[in-house]
Amino acid sequence: MLSNPKKIFYKKMFLFSAIYNWIISISFFFGYKVILHLLNMKPPIYSVFLLIMLFFVFVIGIGYYWVSLDINKNHDIIKIGAMMKLGVVVLITWACLTNQIHPILIIPAIGDLIFILLFINFLKNY
Numbered sequence: 306m307l308s309n310p311k312k313i314f315y316k317k318m319f320l321f322s323a324i325y326n327w328i329i330s331i332s333f334f335f336g337y338k339v340i341l342h343l344l345n346m347k348p349p350i351y352s353v354f355l356l357i358m359l360f361f362v363f364v365i366g367i368g369y370y371w372v373s374l375d376i377n378k379n380h381d382i383i384k385i386g387a388m389m390k391l392g393v394v395v396l397i398t399w400a401c402l403t404n405q406i407h408p409i410l411i412i413p414a415i416g417d418l419i420f421i422l423l424f425i426n427f428l429k430n431y
Contacts, residue, residue: 312376315376317373318427323366323367326369330363344409346406380428380431383428387420393413393417394414394418394421397414
């Protein structure tokens with residue numbers, strides 16, 4: 306079982322993870338054309354697929370928020386979230402290495418990698 310300071314840390318971490326997902330998804334959802342223009346990238350032909358993906362990022366943020374409310378519950382959300390974040394890290398890294406996207410987009414992937422490690426640490430220690 307976790308000590309009280311660790312519980313507080315993990316509750317805040319999952320809340321921060323929720324906010325992180327919401328900021329990324331909302332900013333890209335409403336500003337993807339501007340962001341892509343600033344990065345000198347073409348917007349997708351069918352933007353609906355990007356918007357659907359951003360919606361899913363927002364929804365998993367809701368799951369992280371639920372976990373932050375009670376870290377004794379919803380551990381499967383953490384597992385799904387870690388898998389989603391791993392997919393983001395792999396795909397963003399691949400896209401950067403093959404010059405498909407601007408390298409600055411690796412920064413959110415690094416954030417996701419940090420969350421993956423924290424999620425795994427939580428699941429191992431809980």
